[in-house]
Amino acid sequence: TSGGGAGGGMSRIVVVSNRVPVPQGNAGQAGGLAVALLGLMQRRGGLWFGWSGAVAEAASPPNLVQRSGVGYATIDLTEAEHRGYYTGYSNGVLWPMLHGLPHLMSFRRPDLDTYRRVNRRFADALVPMLRQDDRIWVHDYHLLSLPAALRQRGVLGPTGFYLHVPFPAADAAAVAPGIRGLVQDVLACDLLGFQTASDRENFAATAIGFAGAVRTGDEMLELGGRPVRLGVFPAEIAAPEFAATAAAQMQAEPARLLARSLREQALLLGVDRLDPTKGIPERLEAFRRVAARRPPRSLAMLQIAAPSREDVAAYKRLRQEIDTAAGAINSELGEPDWLPLRLLARPQARDTVAGFMRLARVGVVTPLRDGMNLVAKEYVAAQDPADPGVLVLSRFAGAAAQLTSALLVNPHDAEGMAEAICAALDMPLAERRARWQDAWAAIAETSPERWGEEFLRALSPEALDRLPVAGT
Numbered sequence: 343t344s345g346g347g348a349g350g351g352m353s354r355i356v357v358v359s360n361r362v363p364v365p366q367g368n369a370g371q372a373g374g375l376a377v378a379l380l381g382l383m384q385r386r387g388g389l390w391f392g393w394s395g396a397v398a399e400a401a402s403p404p405n406l407v408q409r410s411g412v413g414y415a416t417i418d419l420t421e422a423e424h425r426g427y428y429t430g431y432s433n434g435v436l437w438p439m440l441h442g443l444p445h446l447m448s449f450r451r452p453d454l455d456t457y458r459r460v461n462r463r464f465a466d467a468l469v470p471m472l473r474q475d476d477r478i479w480v481h482d483y484h485l486l487s488l489p490a491a492l493r494q495r496g497v498l499g500p501t502g503f504y505l506h507v508p509f510p511a512a513d514a515a516a517v518a519p520g521i522r523g524l525v526q527d528v529l530a531c532d533l534l535g536f537q538t539a540s541d542r543e544n545f546a547a548t549a550i551g552f553a554g555a556v557r558t559g560d561e562m563l564e565l566g567g568r569p570v571r572l573g574v575f576p577a578e579i580a581a582p583e584f585a586a587t588a589a590a591q592m593q594a595e596p597a598r599l600l601a602r603s604l605r606e607q608a609l610l611l612g613v614d615r616l617d618p619t620k621g622i623p624e625r626l627e628a629f630r631r632v633a634a635r636r637p638p639r640s641l642a643m644l645q646i647a648a649p650s651r652e653d654v655a656a657y658k659r660l661r662q663e664i665d666t667a668a669g670a671i672n673s674e675l676g677e678p679d680w681l682p683l684r685l686l687a688r689p690q691a692r693d694t695v696a697g698f699m700r701l702a703r704v705g706v707v708t709p710l711r712d713g714m715n716l717v718a719k720e721y722v723a724a725q726d727p728a729d730p731g732v733l734v735l736s737r738f739a740g741a742a743a744q745l746t747s748a749l750l751v752n753p754h755d756a757e758g759m760a761e762a763i764c765a766a767l768d769m770p771l772a773e774r775r776a777r778w779q780d781a782w783a784a785i786a787e788t789s790p791e792r793w794g795e796e797f798l799r800a801l802s803p804e805a806l807d808r809l810p811v812a813g814t
């Protein structure tokens with residue numbers, strides 16, 4: 343712990359993530375990680391390292407650009423690296439396993455080797471850019487091997503890892519070939535952060551049961567004599583800013599056009615990446631049941647589904663499935679002058695989405711499993727406090743631990759979801775206000791900056807030095 347001295351807060355922050363959202367004009371970034379970290383880094387400065395998003399013929403050294411005090415260093419992936427590391431092992435094995443959907447896994451042994459190799463390549467490219475007192479913060483399931491790769495290259499400084507996605511029960515984690523070694527690799531860091539207490543406990547059980555770690559305290563594990571702290575840091579949004587954006591958007595054209603097209607129809611809204619974890623087909627089935635029971639022209643659902651990871655087979659199949667289901671709903675229940683479902687398979691600007699959320703009588707956020715789900719928090723923030731809409735939320739989203747006044751549903755139960763949506767549509771104003779006030783109280787004081795600062799404080803040399811020493 344040299345250099346930074348007493349004010350550990352002054353050491354440089356180095357963020358490493360698979361995707362690096364280098365600011366370019368106004369393009370919206372669909373994805374929780376980018377949204378959460380961008381503000382923090384722009385305020386603090388530092389270095390952000392990761393994949394450029396581009397696929398190139400051959401590996402080349404990092405490309406560095408400076409934007410508002412942040413250095414963005416990125417490397418391209420080769421076609422084979424992208425296929426094995428990103429499409430293959432990260433999104434074809436780890437993502438479904440971590441979300442408890444093993445039937446969507448598609449494992450090829452060479453993909454695991456490529457995953458490990460790309461993690462080592464990240465370390466090789468990053469290490470020459472590091473300073474001795476940097477605090478390194480690695481993000482998400484693409485980079486589980488990176489902490490070990492950094493240690494192997496002599497990096498001794500504070501290194502943290504945050505998992506944005508859930509972690510399943512030990513037996514469910516064990517279905518991913520290679521997970522044992524990856525859990526050992528990630529335990530090479532000093533601090534591991536999770537969205538919820540249950541993710542942390544599940545990870546600890548896996549580390550102990552399959553990776554040889556021992557528990558040395560409530561929040562402490564040890565592997566090979568090295569202590570690791572496990573913390574819970576639920577991801578947050580900038581709620582007051584989002585609320586102001588949503589209110590301002592009522593005057594903007596997209597919200598005005600949408601409002602005009604609705605006339606007296608109550609709007610139900612879904613906003614997701616087009617991802618198998620988001621429960622979109624199940625949600626559409628619930629909506630079909632609601633629409634079949636209500637008078638034509640009394641309601642409309644807008645589902646915005648931004649295409650994501652389109653090279654992964656399960657995502658291609660999902661796109662087809664959703665298109666087919668949406669067509670069936672409209673052909674079965676539509677009228678010459680009215681279609682119940684509006685499906686957009688493309689992202690919308692973040693501000694526009696905020697306005698749509700404020701117009702929606704019901705926010706339908708029903709992932710099968712989700713680390714946090716920021717959309718749920720955004721929907722709450724976007725409401726008009728005098729006349730708020732109702733959040734229908736999956737109990738399997740991390741956000742359900744905080745937004746307990748939402749109508750919590752089981753996303754596998756279409757009928758239960760349909761009943762909750764009907765209850766939301768019929769809910770009296772007083773109950774809507776009471777539920778909304780509870781939800782707002784849970785998010786109003788939080789911000790992504792606060793979330794990040796809390797993690798970074800726990801990663802400061804001072805906080806780490808206070809940890810119980812191995813063996814005590």
Ligand code: ADP
Nearest residue numbers: 372373374614615646647648689690715716717
């Ligand atoms: P994930 O990280 O799995 O994508 P989250 O709900 O945590 O899920 O975060 C998604 C972020 O991306 C939110 O800020 C949300 O507003 C944004 N987003 C998701 N889908 C869309 C979309 N279809 N269009 C525009 N923004 C989107």
Ligand code: F6P
Nearest residue numbers: 361372373374375376482506651
């Ligand atoms: O939150 C999960 C996550 O993988 C984030 O890391 C990422 O920002 C988002 O989903 C989008 O996914 P991708 O980077 O694969 O497009």
